[in-house]
Amino acid sequence: MLELYQNKEYESACELGFKNYVPYLRDEEFISLYGFACLKIDYVERLSIPINILKLSQESRSNAAYFSIILMQKKLLYHAxxxxxxxxxxNLPTTDYVLSKVFDLYSKHKKDKQQEFYIFEDEKDNQLKYKLYLLKDARIDKMVIEEFHDSLSIKKHIYW
Structure with missing residues (x-):
């Protein structure tokens, strides 16, 4: 899995970790890498496994807390x-992950009424903007965060 991660094959690394984590329950480096690979491809819902397993070392507990914050922010933002x-x-801890940034910006935003979409400017880079909206689907609505740099779309994150 390390080789997949180092080669930026995050989806393959996440899938490998998801399908094979049971034999590695005590290998917290494997479990952490699985969690970070899933995070790189926005598979936030898969973080629940590493959150529950990582507990033996200070670093693994820190990783579990990091994953927990992001998963909770995803659930709360979707609920909102x-x-x-x-x-x-x-008043929650925050992370450098895009979902955390948007969660913080949304929670500070004055909401008189719900909007179709929200545009937020990054607090550290005024060239970077985030567009938050719901993508309506027959099965389940999805939460979308689009990142824009100088008005050019650079990445789209889709969560359900």
């Missing part, structure tokens, strides 16, 4: 967008 749940009073 779908159900108009107010997250403005929440």
């Amino acid at each position: 967008l779908i159900d108009n749940y107010d997250i403005s009073s929440l």
